[in-house]
Amino acid sequence: MSKKRQQLIDTALQLFYQRGINSIGINEILTVSGIAKKTLYNHFTSKEELVLAALKQRNDNFIAWLDMSLKEANTDIEVVNKLFNGLSAWFSNSAVELGSFRGCFFINTSAEFSDPSSKISQYCRDHKQQVRQLIAQHLSPSNSELLDTICVLKEGAITMAYVNHDLSMPAKCIKILEKLL
Amino acid sequence: MSKKRQQLIDTALQLFYQRGINSIGINEILTVSGIAKKTLYNHFTSKEELVLAALKQRNDNFIAWLDMSLKEANTDIEVVNKLFNGLSAWFSNSAVELGSFRGCFFINTSAEFSDPSSKISQYCRDHKQQVRQLIAQHLSPSNSELLDTICVLKEGAITMAYVNHDLSMPAKCIKILEKLL
DNA sequence: TTATTGGTAGACAGATCGGTATTCTTTCTG
């Protein structure tokens, strides 16, 4: 649609993800993108709307990356390998589409917004649900136990990569899941 | 030591944990606690110092709660049960010492501070290390694989309880670990 | 008593916040 609008979203996503939403003011997004304030408020009625657009952009990017990562993974063990090898690549900044790793944008954003009924918190929940669905599509159906296990290990691996600086969890998660299969 | 100082820390921890550090200003802490601004800057040189004191307070509370939760857990399976039943109680606000659940204060705080070399981010890492050590003390020694598994499941369960509003993970983690033992 | 300490209350400074309005220029379209 509008080129300026997309530039704003791209700049906002980059800054919000790297430094946190409450730490980034509208003015910084404007100076970095080189776009006027009037133009921003022409496309978005408030900062919150821009935040939601950035979340949606990140969701689109992430789902596309995950879909590509899981492509042609048909057996459960293949899904596990491709998923956690993908996470490992993300953590070590080898997944260019996802940018420099600073944890999960949706976990981080949830942490900043305390009202769980806000649109922003709800969108973060939606994203996690979409990721879960995508993983489920590649797994043997009706194995919801395995799906739960994969999801909880995934969240743990992301959190430990960011907070603890422990990048070794994806490999360990694969070993855990091998034992369980 | 000083009574006012402790009141400030308690109020700050309550507000920071429930609403996030960047969302709470000094003035709100002062009006809620009923303490004068001069007194605050008598005890702390900056907001950052107060944040660090609040993190330390939360760490003390959490370690004490975890220590009590794991007391008399000597076999691995007992540790697993007590740990994840404890988490479940925390998530459903049955652990009074930990206050109303809003995720892990240290994960949330890490999400707000993007510089991983800041004192605040480092303290969050330290906390996770202390928790890991405490769990390790109750497990059979030199079983670092099990320790890793417990830790990654724990982080995943906390994240999913907060972001996804899924409180069922502790019970599922116990089942997973039963299979692995 | 007098001096000191630790507290309250609140004005103030300087910066930044999200958001609005104005003026001027560019660019696109009929």
Add this chain to the structure above:
DNA sequence: CAGAAAGAATACCGATCTGTCTACCAATAA
């Protein structure tokens, strides 16, 4: 070419941020 729309640049508004400072009060110690 003419007119409309979009954008740039920037001043501005009221609110809020962290942190400093002054003035006053109460209790305590020398």
